[in-house]
Amino acid sequence: MNAPSASLPGGTWTLGDLTVPRFGYGAMQLAGPGVMGPPADHDGALAVLREAAALGITHIDTAGAYGPRVTNQLIREALHPYPASLHIVTKVGAVRDQQGGWIPARQPEDLRRAVRENLADLGLESLDVVNLRLGDALGHQPGSIAEPFEALVELQQQGLIRHLGVSNATAEQVAEAQAIAPIVCVQNMYNLAYRQDDELIDDLAAQGIAYVPFFPLGGFTPLQSTALSTVATRLDATPMSVALAWLLRRSPNILLIPGTSSVAHLRENVTGAGLPLSDEELAALDKIGH
Numbered sequence: 001m002n003a004p005s006a007s008l009p010g011g012t013w014t015l016g017d018l019t020v021p022r023f024g025y026g027a028m029q030l031a032g033p034g035v036m037g038p039p040a041d042h043d044g045a046l047a048v049l050r051e052a053a054a055l056g057i058t059h060i061d062t063a064g065a066y067g068p069r070v071t072n073q074l075i076r077e078a079l080h081p082y083p084a085s086l087h088i089v090t091k092v093g094a095v096r097d098q099q100g101g102w103i104p105a106r107q108p109e110d111l112r113r114a115v116r117e118n119l120a121d122l123g124l125e126s127l128d129v130v131n132l133r134l135g136d137a138l139g140h141q142p143g144s145i146a147e148p149f150e151a152l153v154e155l156q157q158q159g160l161i162r163h164l165g166v167s168n169a170t171a172e173q174v175a176e177a178q179a180i181a182p183i184v185c186v187q188n189m190y191n192l193a194y195r196q197d198d199e200l201i202d203d204l205a206a207q208g209i210a211y212v213p214f215f216p217l218g219g220f221t222p223l224q225s226t227a228l229s230t231v232a233t234r235l236d237a238t239p240m241s242v243a244l245a246w247l248l249r250r251s252p253n254i255l256l257i258p259g260t261s262s263v264a265h266l267r268e269n270v271t272g273a274g275l276p277l278s279d280e281e282l283a284a285l286d287k288i289g290h
């Protein structure tokens with residue numbers, strides 16, 4: 001694998017002391033249907049990860065809950081031993097039930113177990129970045145995060161975690177985490193059509209903290225909008241490309257982790273995110289989420 005590629009769109013960002021390309025890869029789609037069980041095409045999943053590496057993508061987003069444990073084991077199988085340039089960002093704070101539900105698991109012992117499992121499945125002695133996944137199946141939920149976040153800080157002090165972040169967090173929870181220990185990223189749902197975090201993104205940008213939108217392409221329901229399709233048609237591009245290019249333009253602290261189980265889509269997304277957007281197109285796109 002190469003160092004972060006200069007040819008990836010968007011340049012690089014620094015997560016604490018780790019340099020990553022702004023174009024990363026989200027591994028959730030590599031697990032089986034409903035993010036449960038193994039992929040239908042095991043070799044195809046390995047090929048996507050290896051293609052990401054070949055393209056110079058050195059930021060991979062994952063979680064022990066994907067599969068569960070499936071995407072982490074695929075990452076290890078495809079890419080271990082890892083080059084020093086590769087930074088795997090994982091999440092703890094949720095487990096899966098038999099039906100595939102996402103169950104909050106944020107007691108200190110749950111978090112310690114989750115960190116141990118991530119380390120074992122990924123084949124690492126220390127995790128570069130761990131996000132505390134908050135909220136529940138309905139999205140973010142208010143409330144203090146002190147107890148689980150302090151449990152992660154303890155693991156960080158033991159050397160098992162390099163940097164911390166939060167996910168599915170309200171602005172108040174981000175501030176609460178920061179009052180306890182430094183964070184390097186916030187991973188929340190955000191895309192062209194869902195812009196609840198506009199203010200938070202600008203606030204984090206001013207502090208030099210990354211904002212990593214999940215569902216950048218709409219997640220399980222692809223983004224659909226007439227304005228988006230109009231701009232895409234005018235540029236002879238796909239709506240996905242326009243959506244990714246818009247995110248890179250939205251703010252310099254936005255890191256992309258679009259998910260795909262397809263090598264062809266991965267390549268398309270890398271090319272698409274580099275699409276130049278004029279001020280006029282940006283203005284048309286800006287209206288979608290408002």
Ligand SMILES: NC(=O)c1ccc[n+]([C@@H]2O[C@H](COP(=O)([O-])OP(=O)(O)OC[C@H]3O[C@@H](n4cnc5c(N)ncnc54)[C@H](OP(=O)(O)O)[C@@H]3O)[C@@H](O)[C@H]2O)c1
Nearest residue numbers: 026027028061167214215216217218219258259260261265
């Ligand atoms: N913190 C959290 O709570 C949380 C929640 C959800 C996700 N995440 C993270 O965020 C990452 C991104 O989210 P996501 O993967 O759920 O959603 P996404 O990136 O918004 O969209 C992924 C979907 O878009 C499709 N797709 C991707 N590229 C495409 C292309 N060029 N043309 C057509 N379809 C395309 C994929 O299908 P194909 O497989 O067919 O390409 C997949 O169905 C995840 O991988 C995960 O790491 C975090």
